[in-house]
Amino acid sequence: MGRTSDAREKILAAAQPLIELRGYSALGVAEICKAAGVPKGSFYYFFESKEALALAVLDEHWEAQRGDWARVLRGGGAPLARLRRLFEETEAGLRAGQQSCGTVSGCMFGNLTLELSNQTEPIRERLQQIFEAQVEMVEKVVAEARDRGEATVGDAREAARSIVAQLEGQVLFAKLYNDTRHLDALWENCLSLLSARRTDTASVSS
């Protein structure tokens, strides 16, 4: 019964919001199976362990988010305007989550990094790959802005890493205060980190 073809998808679909909201250690396999409506035997048919499930959840979540980031960051408009849109969409996404579950759950990748990355190497490696991919996507936009004379940075990759760090830090505050407006600071801070002139960026972001 449980090993029907959609049991794996049911488990993943149930685990994703649970991990996002409550983290990894607080969750048990039995609770995930109950939420998914599948027997526990099914779980171990599809996943070797809770860690294997977490890796699959990370992969699936990043696949969706990478698509969103690519659409925004490789879309039309001036490079810095696209970064601004990324911040706005991130804030809108957190707000939608807050409206549906009553609380800002933050960034699943940041959450699991601080909860787990020093404890399990497979999860650490996967999170490193995800953050490297994020930094690389931002780096391309930063380099493009620099080449257009709209940003002044020495090392575009380091600048991109600092922008992602600022994003994670402000998402941490948004979660702490259950208030997504902490992300409002991102755009101005990004301009500062890129030594971008406000007048230039005002025109490119319009």
Next chain:
Amino acid sequence: MGRTSDAREKILAAAQPLIELRGYSALGVAEICKAAGVPKGSFYYFFESKEALALAVLDEHWEAQRGDWARVLRGGGAPLARLRRLFEETEAGLRAGQQSCGTVSGCMFGNLTLELSNQTEPIRERLQQIFEAQVEMVEKVVAEARDRGEATVGDAREAARSIVAQLEGQVLFAKLYNDTRHLDALWENCLSLLSARRTDTASVSS
């Protein structure tokens, strides 16, 4: 036996590194008592719950860290030089922890914010108070730098919050990559966030 006068201190001393390293949900009261060398009955004599212990650990950890921050941020030298020293001491502290336990465990306040702040109101409130106190301490230094013409910021509190956000973001990367050198970027990023001129700050930080 267990309810001797130092059992509470033993529990706190054992819980602090365990929570810092592995978080809250992954730990059980039995494990904490075993590490502390006290019977479980003792635990509930001193602490109503694991949450009550976590609050006490947060208080004790912040009391020590607040002392360090005050010594550095209210110490001698130009204001921005003191901020730089804070970053350097934070990095040195993370490095010392890494050398003793093999892994960068990050910032306990950041860790518990992302693991727990959306799940328990008492811990959320305590973490808010701690981060507000951090932001306030940085704000005073930023305002002092601004008054000396060494930083250009509109809202010193918002600038301070962005500096603390940047700190938390880079500590997240330090934990993810088990490499404290991610904190090296803090000083340059801080100057950018404060629109501080490098030439000014080079002289004040010497």
